[in-house]
Amino acid sequence: MRGYQERQGEDRDVTARDHLAIGLLVMAVVTGLGGVWPADPLSPTQWWFVVSGIDLVLCGALLALPVHQRSTQAVVIAGVVVSAVLVSTCYSAQGVVVFALGFVVAGQFAAYALERRRAAVVAGVVVAAIALSATFAPAAVHPVIVVASAAMALLSCWLMAEQTDRLRRQARTDHLTGALSRGAFYERAGDVVPGALRRGTPLSVVAFDVDDFTVVNARHGHLGADDLLADLAAAWRRMLPPAAFLGRVGGDEFVAVLPGTGEADARRWARSATSGRVLSSSAGVATLRPDDTVRSLLDRADVDLFAAKDARRALAGNV
Incomplete structure (x- = not known):
């Protein structure tokens, strides 16, 4: 066939990988800044630097691994779990809330970049990370904030998945004939x-x-x-x-x-x-x-x- 392009699916996964790599790099910088300029004097800043380094390692691993949804999903989950461990050391409620918003973004990325089944797994990990990290953190976090954050994560992930699926269906289907584009x-x-x-x-x-x-x-x-x-x-x-x-x-x-x-x-x-x-x-x-x-x-x-x-x-x- 004239003008054939063999790597359409891989190109999409490469784009998602690059977006995630940028996100991890930003998180590494922000987390490192949290160690340099802690929100609370009791904050164990050494853990902020450790997590910042882990984010950099995950970024490098992502770029080195074969381009596949499995590797993307694994890196997202690893990033969420490591961040959840860090949140469990927070002495200020604002730190917990800021990281909860970061978890929501991670779930939204999964809904945008991954198949529904894989995105649902990441959404479950995100909700668990919000609930467990807030529960074990030294900071006093009101249960309503935890429930609201978890609900926001699920709702925003679902909306992102629905919109992404709709756009992909439109892109995949020829509007005149109903055949694949x-x-x-x-x-x-x-x-x-x-x-x-x-x-x-x-x-x-x-x-x-x-x-x-x-x-x-x-x-x-x-x-x-x-x-x-x-x-x-x-x-x-x-x-x-x-x-x-x-x-x-x-x-x-x-x-x-x-x-x-x-x-x-x-x-x-x-x-x-x-x-x-x-x-x-x-x-x-x-x-x-x-x-x-x-x-x-x-x-x-x-x-x-x-x-x-x-x-x-x-x-x-x-x-």
């Missing part, structure tokens, strides 16, 4: 194809292209052609077998990925998908080989698609 398609294919290679299970892709779409636009107008294209994509989506998915990778170009499907079954499915439709379309099929990458697999489907289009034109007497 180009970036979301390549991200999912980048997960599914290597998985099939590891397991040694069959997988095929079917590349679709509407025949003479410029003529369709001229005949029906752009809005009418869009309606026909949406109906065609909806029909393809209804036909998809379990675990299969469809992506729109160009104006009238679509690709279906069929996990667990060999070449013969994929070609039968492609013939069924392209026959008896209002819009005429051609299809190209490629089946996963042991030495394939996502790109080579899609390139072979492209070649097969162009061969099918040439054969259609030859049959129609146009070449």
Whole structure:
């Protein structure tokens, strides 16, 4: 496929990692300042410097570890736990409250950067950190403040997760056809194809292209052609077998990925998908080989698609 980008999902995780690294660096500086300029003369400042150093170590470890949601989640949880230990030494209520706000920010980051399941684990750790650190701290913290902080953490994390999910769904779905958007398609294919290679299970892709779409636009107008294209994509989506998915990778170009499907079954499915439709379309099929990458697999489907289009034109007497 033209202009293919293989690392869409990893790019997103790299961005989240960089944001977290900046956050840890800021926390290290702020915590270090808390040791230099303590809010209470009884405060054990040596622990502030220790936690500041740990935040710096976590920042370095995060940048050194492979980019993955597991490592991001682990670093967030470690940062929250270490900060909770520090809060338990606070002699002033204001220190407890300030760190509680920091815990809330950590939960919000998890809701923004991590999958729901991982974000929920971090939210649970955040609530536990707020409650336990305030309970064991020498400072007198009113229970209402603890409950309010925990409730604020849960509510803000939930709102952030809901908004992030909504924006991601919008970004992942083509608004006209309901198929996966180009970036979301390549991200999912980048997960599914290597998985099939590891397991040694069959997988095929079917590349679709509407025949003479410029003529369709001229005949029906752009809005009418869009309606026909949406109906065609909806029909393809209804036909998809379990675990299969469809992506729109160009104006009238679509690709279906069929996990667990060999070449013969994929070609039968492609013939069924392209026959008896209002819009005429051609299809190209490629089946996963042991030495394939996502790109080579899609390139072979492209070649097969162009061969099918040439054969259609030859049959129609146009070449």
